[in-house]
Amino acid sequence: xxxxxxxxxxxxxxxxxxxxxxxxxxxxxxxxxxxxxxxxxxxxxxxxxxxxxxxxxxxxxxxxxxxxxxxxxxxxxxxxxxxxxxxxxxxxxxxxxxxxxxxxxxxxxxxxxxxxxxxxxxxxxxxxxxxxxxxxxxxxxxxxxxxxxxxxxxxxxxxxxxxxxxxxxxxxxxxxxxxxxxxxxxxxxxxxxxxxxxxxxxxxxxxxxxxxxxxxxxxxxxxxxxxxxxxxxxxxxxxxxxxxxxxxxxxxxxxxxxxxxxxxxxxxxxxxxxxxxxxxxxxxxxxxxxxxxxxxxxx
Amino acid sequence: xxxxxxxxxxxxxxxxxxxxxxxxxxxxxxxxxxxxxxxxxxxxxxxxxxxxxxxxxxxxxxxxxxxxxxxxxxxxxxxxxxxxxxxxxxxxxxxxxxxxxxxxxxxxxxxxxxxxxxxxxxxxxxxxxxxxxxxxx
Numbered sequence: 001x002x003x004x005x006x007x008x009x010x011x012x013x014x015x016x017x018x019x020x021x022x023x024x025x026x027x028x029x030x031x032x033x034x035x036x037x038x039x040x041x042x043x044x045x046x047x048x049x050x051x052x053x054x055x056x057x058x059x060x061x062x063x064x065x066x067x068x069x070x071x072x073x074x075x076x077x078x079x080x081x082x083x084x085x086x087x088x089x090x091x092x093x094x095x096x097x098x099x100x101x102x103x104x105x106x107x108x109x110x111x112x113x114x115x116x117x118x119x120x121x122x123x124x125x126x127x128x129x130x131x132x133x134x135x136x137x138x139x140x141x142x143x144x145x146x147x148x149x150x151x152x153x154x155x156x157x158x159x160x161x162x163x164x165x166x167x168x169x170x171x172x173x174x175x176x177x178x179x180x181x182x183x184x185x186x187x188x189x190x191x192x193x194x195x196x197x198x199x200x201x202x203x204x205x206x207x208x209x210x211x212x213x214x215x216x217x218x219x220x221x222x223x224x225x226x227x228x229x230x231x232x233x234x235x236x237x238x239x240x241x242x243x244x245x246x247x248x249x250x251x252x253x254x255x256x257x258x259x260x261x262x263x264x265x266x267x268x269x270x271x272x273x274x275x276x277x278x279x280x281x282x283x284x285x286x287x288x289x290x291x292x293x294x295x296x297x298x299x
Numbered sequence: 300x301x302x303x304x305x306x307x308x309x310x311x312x313x314x315x316x317x318x319x320x321x322x323x324x325x326x327x328x329x330x331x332x333x334x335x336x337x338x339x340x341x342x343x344x345x346x347x348x349x350x351x352x353x354x355x356x357x358x359x360x361x362x363x364x365x366x367x368x369x370x371x372x373x374x375x376x377x378x379x380x381x382x383x384x385x386x387x388x389x390x391x392x393x394x395x396x397x398x399x400x401x402x403x404x405x406x407x408x409x410x411x412x413x414x415x416x417x418x419x420x421x422x423x424x425x426x427x428x429x430x431x432x433x434x435x436x
Binding site: 095098099102103106108109110111112113139140141143145146147148149150157159174177178181186187190191194197214217221231232235236237238239241242243256258259262263265266 | 309312313316360362380383384385386387388390391392398399400401402403404405406407408411412413415416418419420422423425426427429430
């Protein structure tokens with residue numbers, strides 16, 4: 001019974017206070033790769049712990065002639081676990097299908113309207129020719145913006161305004177940033193957290209947590225861009241493109257992240273080995289906890 | 300060229316749309332499959348039915364309007380190139396539900412506000428100052 005209580009406490013602890021605490025840990029941003037691993041392990045461990053409560057109760061309630069009441073409790077717990085799993089899978093399906101359809105529709109428009117460019121600044125740079133990293137399309141629009149469409153047929157989309165606004169080194173930085181997203185499949189990380197966000201009950205849902213994961217993904221892509229062309233082009237591109245972003249977006253996100261990203265740009269130079277090692281160890285321990293507890297409960 | 304049909308179909312849709320837009324801008328009536336085939340299809344040695352398929356696909360995607368004219372259909376672009384570009388931009392900049400948009404496409408910068416510009420400039424100036432002496436990396 002101790003294990004069942006421990007699993008329950010672990011599930012609640014990792015699902016509710018942990019993301020809120022982690023979202024406030026700004027030191028995490030100095031080691032974004034490790035931080036994302038921690039985030040994923042904590043979320044996954046919360047899900048595993050919650051799902052394990054039902055099965056962990058079973059040996060205490062079934063088999064023994066302890067009366068119908070306990071058997072009912074065990075059955076109920078298993079049903080709750082199964083329900084949670086179903087809810088999670090349904091959210092995964094819904095979110096995945098929606099994202100793919102938004103991307104497909106958008107890619108069709110971009111392919112139809114965008115100029116597939118091989119003009120000078122776009123065709124140069126490492127990986128520019130490799131098709132896996134997304135071909136570049138330019139929309140004829142004055143608002144400067146840049147984004148990528150992940151998936152099987154990846155695209156990097158720029159506007160005419162971006163091409164006019166940014167000098168070649170900043171353009172290269174933007175492309176390196178977007179290609180880093182595509183190469184590292186950051187969309188899958190975002191999809192994972194969007195699914196969890198949709199599936200968990202409202203009291204466990206945290207906007208700050210989702211915003212922090214998004215920020216970490218951006219910091220990681222910024223670092224890739226810095227490695228290509230240095231700190232300043234990325235910083236200048238952030239300022240230049242800030243004018244093109246959506247006016248309401250910051251409200252939904254609880255404040256813009258551009259300043260934070262700018263301040264983190266020269267962190268790339270100083271690797272935080274100890275911090276990262278500690279975070280990886282923590283991630284592994286957190287993920288192991290619900291598994292060990294379940295094994296102990298069943299054994 | 301490898302014989303991958305998917306990008307080729309995309310290219311064709313593009314060429315057909317370009318043609319329809321040019322015709323519409325010139326003030327022309329909706330055009331028949333035959334006319335599209337003659338101008339877009341002939342130079343690429345396409346079958347008539349291929350052009351028909353492309354127009355049908357574009358219609359299903361809502362990009363082209365179709366109207367019956369006797370036994371044939373006539374086609375016109377559902378929106379001008381500018382309108383469609385504006386719609387595409389609205390999608391990326393905010394019409395879509397924010398969680399969907401933010402996970403569906405990854406922007407270089409998604410959430411800056413105009414009030415932030417001054418802070419950003421100051422942060423950039425500080426960064427430039429830090430980078431200036433020695434450039435020790």
